[in-house]
Amino acid sequence: MWTRRNVLQSLGAGAGLVAVPAPIRRALAAAEPDLVLRLTAQRAELPLWPGAKTAVLRYFGQVLHGRADGLKPSPGYLGPTLELRRGERVRIEFRNRLAEPSIIHWHGMIVPETADGHPRFAVGPGGEYVYEFTVRNPAGTYLYHPHPHGRTGAQVYWGLAGLVIVREAEERAYGLPGPEHELSLVIQDRRVDDDQFVLKRMMMDDMNGVLGDTVLVNGAPDAAFMVTPRPWRLRLANVSNARIYKLAWSDGRPLRVIATDNGLLSAGEGVQTRPYVVLGPFERVELLEDFGERRPGAEITLLSGEFADVGMMDMMGGMMGRGMGGMMSGMMGPAQGKEMTLARFTVAAAARTPRETLRLPPSEAPPQGRHELYTRLAFRHMQGFLNGRRFEMEAVADDERLPLGEGTVWTFANDGGGMAMPHPMHIHGVRFRILERSRGDAPADLREGLVDAGFKDTFLIFPGERVRVLVAPTEPGLFMYHCHNLEHEDGGMMRNCRFGTGPSA
Ligand SMILES: [Cu+2]
Structure with missing residues (x-):
């Protein structure tokens, strides 16, 4: 329930109750939300590699009221996936059990100012912040992550992030694979030493952003999926601090893009077919991938293809000579543009399920x-x-x-x-x-x-x-x-x- 204390908190320090804006007053007067969740950020340890525990920061979640399937646990260090429905009223209680200030931003979600996770709302260790919003975004793949000023990079790097999936009833009418035939892949890179994440070794990292040598998908290394020979909906999110991925299939098949950051493409735009897809930090893309086009038992890799380094490494190498550039490269993990394996897919030996006809939603008239x-x-x-x-x-x-x-x-x-x-x-x-x-x-x-x-x-x-x-x-x-x-x-x-x-x- 709203209390005077958390209303004040959500409006920022110093605001009196008289200053509560009309939308918040209406929300206070409204009935209980459909879904009440709690997310707690705290330290944790988990076995990402055999025989060792890796120290991370992690969001733990709880459904306090409403649909039990409003949260879906993540197998790795990521926070639980928020499964929201368009039009639903949501309250999320964030509890900061870190040793430093934090606040959550719902990346891509269109929420009121006081629910956006601006760094001025960051709460200190032991603090809490209550978010209230109605899910306005269309069906799509969104994210949540910390947003305290100056500490976002570190907190995300140590593990604080998760997916928000918005669903709507209309999706089935679009001819898309249902929730039982979709996979989410949250792609991150880390420098790993002795089974621990290593953050920032040098000044160069502030320029390039932190780049890692190890790819983790959904908060765990060596991602592998068994898929049936049928169309799948793949939700791909780049939640890396700085790395740009050039997503491609190892067998050279094109990628069929059906959604970008903020929902499905329109019928007017149609499916965007690309030989590879470039995904910058915190961009998302959804693919419609028909694994039935491969032979049963086929093994395919989703990889990040090579491209000319768009960062600082080449320039530094040029300035200091190749040896120096090479040495720094060794300390910093692969530069932007190095080929990396992201995830392996094995096509199960089973009867092929054909594609449905895809009917993407109609275009929205753009504002002038x-x-x-x-x-x-x-x-x-x-x-x-x-x-x-x-x-x-x-x-x-x-x-x-x-x-x-x-x-x-x-x-x-x-x-x-x-x-x-x-x-x-x-x-x-x-x-x-x-x-x-x-x-x-x-x-x-x-x-x-x-x-x-x-x-x-x-x-x-x-x-x-x-x-x-x-x-x-x-x-x-x-x-x-x-x-x-x-x-x-x-x-x-x-x-x-x-x-x-x-x-x-
Ligand atoms: Cu920048």
Whole structure:
């Protein structure tokens, strides 16, 4: 139940009850939510490799009220998967049992300002925070992870993250495989030494972001799945601090993309078939994969294909000579673009189940882009800048304000000088369309795998690129936009944005 204490907490320190905004007052007056969950962040140990226990941080979950299947346990160190239904009213009680401040952000979810997990709402050790929201997002694959300022990278790295899957009844009518024929793959890389995760060894990690030599899927190494020869829905999420994956099948078959970050592609867009799919940190993609097209007993690997390093490693190698570059590479794990095995699939010997006809949902009419914003990205002196600025907890500039309910064309340009590197940009509290990506600037060996269709909440922007997105916020308040390379984010490549009118700060 709401108490005076947690209302105050969810509004930020210092707000009196008189300041409780109307939507919160309505929520307080409303009936019990459909689903009440508790997530507790705490230290844990689990046997990821034989004969040893790996120290992690982990979300533990409990259903306090409502559907028992609202949480699904994860086999590895990840938090439980939140299985939500569109339209459902949800309350989530977060308990921080870490030794440092934390707060949860529901990545990709369109929730009220006070439920978004802005770092100003972080609670200290022993603290609690109560989230209330109605599930507005369409069926899709979303995420949750910590968002305290300066500590997001470390907390995610040690294991704090989980999936949010939103379902709706209409999905069966689309001809998609049902929940019993879907698999989620949360892809992460870690540096592992003596069965323990190792975080940050040098300054370079703040520039490149932390890159690992070991891939974990769903919080465990050596992912392997047995699949029946039929269509499967695969939900792929990149929850790595910094690594970009070039997803491909080892047998060279193309990937059939049916959804991007914020739900299914529309009938107008259709299935996007690609030889490989590029997935930046915290982007998601859903594939419709017909394993019936392979022979029974076939073994296929989902891998990350090779591409020219888009990070700093090559440049440092060039500056210091190959030996130095090589040595640093050895200490830091493989650079961006090294081939890696992600997961193995074995096709069971069974009768093939044919595909259903896919009927993707109708297109939504886009809002008109009545307003324009422009943000220039730069990375200089080890720090990321957005229009020359860095994160300040309450600050919003004039070029960070978007009107509610109307379209804004927001142009991001990765040409602000300094280190040339890709940045996965994320905007909280909205889903948006990518209108345009400047031609010829994405690396030639990644270009074909960029899927800019559908509704997005995170997108990669390569050096020299300009990407124009169309945003129409629906939730008023102070939200944020930032680079989702977690080391860049923690280093201050993050800013507030305000939706609707509100005070300057
Ligand atoms: Cu960045």
